[in-house]
Amino acid sequence: MPNTKAYAAQAATTPLAPFSFDRRTPGDHDVQIEILYCGVCHSDIHQVRDEWGGSIYPMVPGHEIVGRVTAVGSHVKKFAVGDLAGVGCFVDSCRTCANCQEGLEQYCDEGMVGTYNGRERVTNAPTYGGYSTQIVVDENYTLKISDKLPLEGVAPLLCAGITTYSPLRYVGVRKGHKVGVLGLGGLGHMAVKFAASFGAEVTMLSSSPSKEADAKKLGAHHFALTSDPATMNGLQNHFDFILNTVSAQHDYSTYLNLLKTNGTMIVVGVPPTPSAVPAFNLIFKRRSIIGSLIGGIKETQEMLDYCAEHHIVSDVEVIPVQEVNEAYERMIKGDVRYRFVIDIASLK
Numbered sequence: 343m344p345n346t347k348a349y350a351a352q353a354a355t356t357p358l359a360p361f362s363f364d365r366r367t368p369g370d371h372d373v374q375i376e377i378l379y380c381g382v383c384h385s386d387i388h389q390v391r392d393e394w395g396g397s398i399y400p401m402v403p404g405h406e407i408v409g410r411v412t413a414v415g416s417h418v419k420k421f422a423v424g425d426l427a428g429v430g431c432f433v434d435s436c437r438t439c440a441n442c443q444e445g446l447e448q449y450c451d452e453g454m455v456g457t458y459n460g461r462e463r464v465t466n467a468p469t470y471g472g473y474s475t476q477i478v479v480d481e482n483y484t485l486k487i488s489d490k491l492p493l494e495g496v497a498p499l500l501c502a503g504i505t506t507y508s509p510l511r512y513v514g515v516r517k518g519h520k521v522g523v524l525g526l527g528g529l530g531h532m533a534v535k536f537a538a539s540f541g542a543e544v545t546m547l548s549s550s551p552s553k554e555a556d557a558k559k560l561g562a563h564h565f566a567l568t569s570d571p572a573t574m575n576g577l578q579n580h581f582d583f584i585l586n587t588v589s590a591q592h593d594y595s596t597y598l599n600l601l602k603t604n605g606t607m608i609v610v611g612v613p614p615t616p617s618a619v620p621a622f623n624l625i626f627k628r629r630s631i632i633g634s635l636i637g638g639i640k641e642t643q644e645m646l647d648y649c650a651e652h653h654i655v656s657d658v659e660v661i662p663v664q665e666v667n668e669a670y671e672r673m674i675k676g677d678v679r680y681r682f683v684i685d686i687a688s689l690k
């Protein structure tokens with residue numbers, strides 16, 4: 343049983359601190375991965391602090407994992423020792439329901455098994471994530487990683503990347519569409535890159551005036567400060583799609599009004615408290631709101647391959663694990679450019 347060093351939260355109110363535990367011995371279908379980098383997602387903060395309820399402690403967060411394979415089970419076909427590998431937000435699902443069969447494992451009828459803050463299907467043992475030196479995962483839930491891109495910039499693709507790629511593909515964003523991306527953080531900056539790459543005219547909708555120059559560098563054609571009433575007024579009935587990545591409580595109706603007739607707001611941000619949606623903002627322009635949760639394994643691989651082909655990576659600030667609590671505080675203030683990534687060498 344490989345002993346693993348990690349950082350864990352022992353409770354919702356205590357900072358992350360050193361922790362160690364044993365991973366399972368790799369089974370016939372498992373790959374064992376030495377973790378090199380792990381991204382820091384705002385969902386880590388929500389779950390560490392039990393903002394969504396039901397958190398399991400101790401909790402080792404982290405679901406944007408890249409590393410190198412150190413062992414494979416006897417039936418593993420996709421991976422060999424020494425290969426690069428990635429793990430995203432889930433490590434198992436029922437594999438038989440209609441969603442799993444369709445490659446939509448994230449919507450598994452029995453519930454996907456989260457990479458952390460979940461429970462293994464057979465043993466009910468808690469799952470521990472990527473703020474750790476190694477992980478053991480079934481090869482069917484493990485992704486192939488190209489050696490063409492910098493690995494620290496690839497790690498955030500496993501959640502921030504797929505969470506924005508998947509809905510933009512689902513609604514068919516392309517040239518001719520006007521897309522607004524609300525919130526410029528980890529998800530937002532990937533959404534700008536993908537929407538621009540798919541040919542759309544992209545507007546960054548941000549509460550932070552200091553992010554304007556970066557938004558343009560990331561590929562946004564326009565920048566709109568959401569606190570400026572004149573700017574917001576000028577954007578009424580403007581967008582085909584708004585991808586809403588905001589992590590904190592906000593008023594949906596303000597942004598619904600920016601959608602043109604038949605426009606769609608795609609919600610991916612998960613504020614801890616629910617938002618009310620006034621019917622008037624929907625009915626007068628036949629607008630809709632849809633939600634989207636990460637992406638399935640097949641689409642995640644497609645996204646990783648797309649990024650390798652188009653040289654798309656996340657803009658990252660690499661930190662040692664010892665700085666993760668400070669990184670959380672900065673993210674809550676919207677002060678991240680644009681993803682913190684933990685260099686797991688700092689744990690060894």
Ligand code: NAP
Nearest residue numbers: 384385525526527528529548549550589590611612635636
């Ligand atoms: P993040 O890096 O912290 O970025 C969130 C951004 O939202 C901030 O940079 C800020 O952008 C904006 N924001 C924050 N507080 C705000 C406020 N009070 N009012 C207006 N804007 C505010 O977070 P992330 O990692 O991208 O995650 C974003 C959300 O998506 C989280 O709730 C996370 O749990 C969720 N998520 C969902 C999925 C899914 O599958 N649906 C997957 C991953 C994450 P500006 O400074 O530009 O305003």
Ligand code: ZN
Nearest residue numbers: 383385501502
């Ligand atoms: Zn995430």
Ligand code: ZN
Nearest residue numbers: 436439442450
């Ligand atoms: Zn299923």
